Amino acid sequence: MLHTAALRAAATAAALFGALALMACDKKSDPANQAAAGNARDKPGTDTPASSPTIKIGLIASFSGPFADMGKQMQGGVKAYLQEHGETVAGKKIELLIRDTTGPVPEVAKRLAQELVVRDKVDFLVGFGLTPEALAVAPVATEAKTPMIIMNAATSIITTKSPYIVRMSMTLPQVASPMGDWAIKNGIKKVATLVADYGPGIDAEAAFKKTFTAAGGEVIEAIRVPLKNPEFSAFVQKIKDAHPDAVFVFVPAGEQPIAFMKSFHERGLAEAGIKIIATGDLTDDHTLQTIGDPAIGVVTTFHYSLAHDSPENAAFLKAYLAANGAEAGPANFMSVAAYDGMAAIFDVERKLNGAMDADKALAILKGFTAQSPRGPISIDPETRDIVQTVYVRRVDKVGTELRNVELSQFANVKDPGK
Numbered sequence: 001m002l003h004t005a006a007l008r009a010a011a012t013a014a015a016l017f018g019a020l021a022l023m024a025c026d027k028k029s030d031p032a033n034q035a036a037a038g039n040a041r042d043k044p045g046t047d048t049p050a051s052s053p054t055i056k057i058g059l060i061a062s063f064s065g066p067f068a069d070m071g072k073q074m075q076g077g078v079k080a081y082l083q084e085h086g087e088t089v090a091g092k093k094i095e096l097l098i099r100d101t102t103g104p105v106p107e108v109a110k111r112l113a114q115e116l117v118v119r120d121k122v123d124f125l126v127g128f129g130l131t132p133e134a135l136a137v138a139p140v141a142t143e144a145k146t147p148m149i150i151m152n153a154a155t156s157i158i159t160t161k162s163p164y165i166v167r168m169s170m171t172l173p174q175v176a177s178p179m180g181d182w183a184i185k186n187g188i189k190k191v192a193t194l195v196a197d198y199g200p201g202i203d204a205e206a207a208f209k210k211t212f213t214a215a216g217g218e219v220i221e222a223i224r225v226p227l228k229n230p231e232f233s234a235f236v237q238k239i240k241d242a243h244p245d246a247v248f249v250f251v252p253a254g255e256q257p258i259a260f261m262k263s264f265h266e267r268g269l270a271e272a273g274i275k276i277i278a279t280g281d282l283t284d285d286h287t288l289q290t291i292g293d294p295a296i297g298v299v300t301t302f303h304y305s306l307a308h309d310s311p312e313n314a315a316f317l318k319a320y321l322a323a324n325g326a327e328a329g330p331a332n333f334m335s336v337a338a339y340d341g342m343a344a345i346f347d348v349e350r351k352l353n354g355a356m357d358a359d360k361a362l363a364i365l366k367g368f369t370a371q372s373p374r375g376p377i378s379i380d381p382e383t384r385d386i387v388q389t390v391y392v393r394r395v396d397k398v399g400t401e402l403r404n405v406e407l408s409q410f411a412n413v414k415d416p417g418k
């Protein structure tokens with residue numbers, strides 16, 4: 001008895017030390033810190049004791065503030081998966097620990113991740129809607145040797161920041177590059193670009209420009225707008241004055257597509273003959289009905305549409321509705337990435353028979369393949385990034401609803417950003 005209590009006290013002290021070390025040290029290269037992180041998890045190496053009754057998943061995303069939809073969509077996708085497949089895998093119950101970054105706030109994301117690995121001893125860190133938050137958490141995943149599954153954040157570089165990161169969402173270069181080809185083949189020669197001024201926007205701008213100019217197109221104006229609270233009307237006027245054939249857009253899904261489309265409509269750019277081409281973040285299925293009819297005709301390249309016609313998507317949408325209720329609104333690409341992330345975790349746990357070993361988990365994740373609601377997906381073992389179909393879609397009215405209707409596709413697209 002005394003022996004067990006003493007061990008427990010030692011483990012608690014080690015955990016506390018680990019917490020302090022992790023919180024005080026930003027550099028993953030500090031070996032003392034790495035050791036502390038290992039101890040802090042109260043595990044021999046990275047193995048969860050086989051007797052641990054649950055698989056703990058820490059979901060970090062913004063659930064409040066301007067990007068509140070991100071967390072809700074991811075949680076909705078996780079719930080849909082558990083609704084369809086049950087809450088137990090390899091005899092262990094899934095325990096979800098939800099944490100709100102109120103983002104974009106990278107420091108908060110990092111602190112939450114540290115608490116989840118040190119105090120709660122989660123087996124997986126998942127979520128991450130926004131690139132700056134994913135980047136802030138990467139060293140924590142490395143130090144603690146905790147698999148980190150990205151369910152949205154889409155700047156190419158993210159997976160290079162920790163060997164424990166696997167991405168189930170997309171990258172901006174992956175979805176933006178095909179648009180350069182499509183645009184030139186569809187008579188668009190002069191383009192203005194408008195992107196959010198941070199990682200994914202800069203990636204989108206560069207990837208689009210590369211394929212578009214290589215095929216003979218010209219970018220005549222390149223506008224970057226702030227990530228926080230952009231005021232679009234002056235930027236939209238600048239686009240109008242430049243007289244391009246089209247504007248290529250990336251802004252993060254959520255409130256900004258609604259604001260951009262409102263300005264575009266109010267300033268009469270469609271009447272001036274300017275088309276919109278974009279990544280599918282702009283016509284996100286969750287907010288498309290709010291944008292309304294001005295979205296009709298917008299062409300986007302993206303990896304998921306609610307209108308994708310497959311049995312897997314039908315099953316996903318049914319489970320999403322059953323798990324979240326109609327009041328949650330339509331599912332979107334972030335819920336699909338979360339749903340597929342859960343499929344990957346279930347695959348790992350089945351193969352590890354419910355035990356947890358971070359390096360073995362990574363080896364399994366690197367070979368993950370699935371028939372996702374979006375189509376076939378796999379993880380590229382070299383980059384730990386997703387390989388998937390990118391669809392060209394156009395917003396059309398289907399019955400009374402607006403939909404991203406798929407027109408054509410590029411199969412097996414890897415991230416061209418690395």
Ligand code: PHB
Nearest residue numbers: 130131153154252253281
């Ligand atoms: C990102 O921050 O990486 C991000 C956010 C919203 C998107 C896509 C990417 O729609």
